[in-house]
Amino acid sequence: MNYMNLPGTEKKSLSPSTSDYSPKTYTVGEQIFFGIKMFAIGGVVFFLFWLVEKLHLYY
Secondary structure (H helix, E strand, C coil): CCHHHCCCCCCCCCCCCCCCCCCCCCCHHHHHHHHHHHHHHHHHHHHHHHHHHHHCCCC
């Protein structure tokens, strides 16, 4: 019986794992969705500034 391949007996390597830090390439659909989100966030911020001005919530 081979005891080296039983679950829980794997030895973790002592060397640090390498991570990939290269920039991710986004699809056109992901870029469009990101643009829509940024436009919506800008709209909400603009609306909040407009609301503060309209209701005179500043001192």
